[in-house]
Amino acid sequence: MKAMGIKDIARLAGVSTATVSRALSNPDRVSDATRAQVMAVVQAHDYRANSQARSLRVQRTDTVLALVPNLGNPFFSEIIAGIQDSLAPAGVDLLVADTLTQQARRQSAVSHLQAARADGLICLDGALPADSLADLSTPAMRHRVVFACEWPIGRDFPSVRSDNRAGMQLAVAHLLEHGHRDFALLAGPPGNVLTRERLAGAREALAQAGIDLPESRIDGHSFEIADGFAAAARLMQGPKPPTAILCLSDQLAIGCMSGLGRMGISVPGDVSVIGFDDIALAAYSSPPLTTIRQDRRGLGRIAAQRLLDGLSGRTTDEAPAPRPTVLPITLVQRGSTARAKR
Amino acid sequence: MKAMGIKDIARLAGVSTATVSRALSNPDRVSDATRAQVMAVVQAHDYRANSQARSLRVQRTDTVLALVPNLGNPFFSEIIAGIQDSLAPAGVDLLVADTLTQQARRQSAVSHLQAARADGLICLDGALPADSLADLSTPAMRHRVVFACEWPIGRDFPSVRSDNRAGMQLAVAHLLEHGHRDFALLAGPPGNVLTRERLAGAREALAQAGIDLPESRIDGHSFEIADGFAAAARLMQGPKPPTAILCLSDQLAIGCMSGLGRMGISVPGDVSVIGFDDIALAAYSSPPLTTIRQDRRGLGRIAAQRLLDGLSGRTTDEAPAPRPTVLPITLVQRGSTARAKR
DNA sequence: ACGGTAAATGTAATCGTTTACCCGGGCAGG
DNA sequence: CCTGCCCGGGTAAACGATTACATTTACCGT
Incomplete structure (x- = not known):
């Protein structure tokens, strides 16, 4: 049949x-x-x-593509869920692709758009190759793409992001209030825009308090948990170890605390640790992690909404440089930070 | 242009x-x-x-749909990643949908297939409504669907799963060896097939050792971390609390340990806790979690491979009841289990 | 009664590919 | 030199919907 x-x-x-x-x-x-x-x-x-026939005729697929740096990283699943929150009620489907595997296939990140497979693109990867970025910059593509969470440096794409700088300023202020003066920082991948922004935010806030953050006190090369674990040992081995560690992701923070625990160093007794993201597990680590909460689901939801607006033409030829939507962050205080030991 | x-x-x-x-x-x-x-x-x-035109002509979309219970749950992202591992090299795209939002829209889980939007379906949700299941049982659909991780009870669909029973038997054996006799168990959602299988495995193994697991010692109603946290208090309040807690997910275990810690109960000093899944964080909790490792990525990878095989017709009219592929599990011993206190 | 208008439906062009079929020419075998 | 075949390539018919345009019918005002 x-x-x-x-x-x-x-x-x-x-x-x-x-x-x-x-x-x-x-x-x-x-x-x-x-x-x-x-x-x-x-x-x-x-x-x-038959949706192929329909799409062919009406020149629209009612599908958008999400480009995720690494699907294996659970950090993104919540953003994806937020995207679905906006897409599903609009009757739009979500196609997901992984920039890791896509690149392996040497496939242009935008080939899906060019092949009319998707109407629009939500990109969670700020580090797209230059040629892909160029493809996306054509007038035909301009209103079909939005970046969420991360964004490409120096390009004017619509984007939705957290207020990363303010987040780190909150973190630093919190620790300063608790009497800390000796800081270390666990960074993410070097080229990453989030690393850049958060690092800048931290430096700024510290500088205002007249505190310097020497290169030797900066460690970490990814946002992964294992990296935090490894970095903990290195950070504490100097003659005058830090009393507070700023981590650019919760995973780093949890790995770091795990590492500190292994060395017999007490958190927050000996050293305070603060994270960034507020992932689900942050509330249940031991000690529970003080962290900067960013609304991942909201990030996805708003990004998708902005894309839908763009696609429906309501925002046609917007101002030359579309303003990024910046979501507020908050500090959630738990048990991993305390008054500095004297 | x-x-x-x-x-x-x-x-x-x-x-x-x-x-x-x-x-x-x-x-x-x-x-x-x-x-x-x-x-x-x-x-x-x-x-x-133009891929719509092509699909229309060749009657094939080179796209498969993944149906996920809840995209917000990071547990599934690794399975999705595994699916991509198999799909990407074959040039097949992945469409993801969330059964939560889909159901809200009263949309049949299989409408995508019927609309020829996807060639096949990988379902991670064992609790599909009966009418959807019926739709999927038609001869036309039989070879286009495979279940991964979970599966619907009493229906003969191709499926890929972990050896859940054996997993719990391993867990129980491990704790018995360490002298435990007083067990409690943190279960997942009541109707869930994984809950059922793992619970059965645990009961079986305990029965063989002549140990009974009374209903009063079973708690938990989801796989979520918060549930584990809440259950910990309830479980320990009786006159003769358990010395070992079998958790049907790592999230439950981590939540549980967090709850125990809050009550001043030492893990594994006072009570041993064992998880199931071996998620990334299990290695970094404190104490590091002893758990049953299941290969989530492999689950996705093999499920996708099986689907592709089915689609390519290589497995046409297979035996009446397709055998499920059962992946082996292993126990990974870390710090949350120890010899029972005497 | 008649022209005009709007509502309901049908006819056929169209979307952009793939592919069955056809055709012409070159070449090998007789 | 003829015959048949293969090879490279063109023509046009699908694929399954949407929709501009045409057509029919009913109704209304004069």
Whole structure:
């Protein structure tokens, strides 16, 4: 039994294909009687219009593509969930691709758009290759793409992000209030825009307090937990170890605390640790992690909304440089920070 | 500038559309000279065939759909990553949908397949509504679907899963060896097939040792961390608390340890805790979590591979009841389990 | 009664590919 | 030199929907 086509439905309902199509997508353009008749047949056979044919005709796929740096990293799943929050009610589907595997296939990040497979793109990876970025900058593509969480440096794409600088300033202020003067910092990947912003925010806040953050006190090369674990040992081995460690991700912080624990160093007794993100586990680590909360789900939700707006043409030829949407962050105080030991 | 079509390429290269199409998909059916000429034009304009049109013609989308219970749960991201591992090399795209939001829209889980939007389905949700299950059971759909991780009870679908029973038997054996006799168990959602299997495995192993697991010693209603935290207090309040807690997920275990810590109960000094899954954080909790490792990435990878096999027709009309692929599990011993206190 | 208008439906072009079929020319075997 | 075959390539018919345009019918005002 092959799948039913609109022709079959038309024949069974005794009308033309045009009428069937109208009954389904423009219900008020056919008479009540006809509509009922068509619907009956449609229901009876559970007919569903072939979406390829429809897309071909209307030049729209009702699908957007999410480009994720690494699907294996659970950090992104919550953003994806937020994207779905906005997309699902609009009847838009989500296609996900991993920039790791995509690059391995030497496939342009935007080939999906060019192949008309997706109407728009939500990119969670700020480190797209230059040629992909160039492809996305054409006027035809401008309103079809938005960056979420990360964004490419020096390009004017619409983007949604957390207030990373303010976040680190909050973190530093919190620790200063608790009497800390000796800081260390666990950074993420060197080229990463989040590393850059958060590092800058921290430096700024420390400088205002007249505190210097020497290179020797900066460690970490990824946002991963294992990196935090390894860095902990290095950070504490100097003659005058820090009393507070600023971590640019919760995973780093949790790894770091784990490492400190292994060395017999007490958190927050000997050293305070603060994270960034507020992932689900932060509340349940031991000690519970003080951290900077960013609304990952909101990031996804708003990014998707902005994309949908752009696609519907409501935002056509916007101002030359679209303003990034910056989401507020908050500090959530738990048990990993305390007054500095004297 | 509208997107280039195959017609434009044909004109520019001075050949017919048929030749262009052949040059791209059947390179050895055109002469070297012509192919070069076509390719030049293709490269120059970065032409990409419209995938809707192609799909419509060839009746294949090269896309599969993954149905995830809850995208916000990071547990699934690793499985998704595994799916991508298999899909990407085959040039197949991944569409993801969330059964939570989908159900809210009252959309049949299989409408994507019926609408020819995807060739196949990988379902990570064992609790699909009965009508969806029925739709998937038609001969036309049989070879287009595979379940991963979870599976629907009492239906014969191809599936890939971990050896959940054996996993719990390993866990119980490990604790018995360490002299434990007083057990408690933190279960997942009541109807869930994983809960059922793991619980059965635990009961079986305990029964063999002549140990009973009373209902009063079973707690937990989800796999979530918060649930583990809350259950810890309840579990320990009786007159003769357990010395070992079997948790049906790592999240439960971590939440549980966090709760125990809050009560001043030492792990593994006072009570041993064992998890299930071996998520990334298990190695970095304090104490590091002893757990049953299941290969989530492998689950996804193999499920996707099985689906691709099914789609390519290599496995047409398989035996009546397709055997589930069962992946082995292992116990990884860390710091959360120790000899029972006497 | 008649022309005009709007509502309901049908006819057929269209979206951009792939591919079945056809055709012409070169070449090998007789 | 003829015959048949293969090879390279063109023509046009699908694929399954949407929709501009045409057509029919009913109704209304004069």
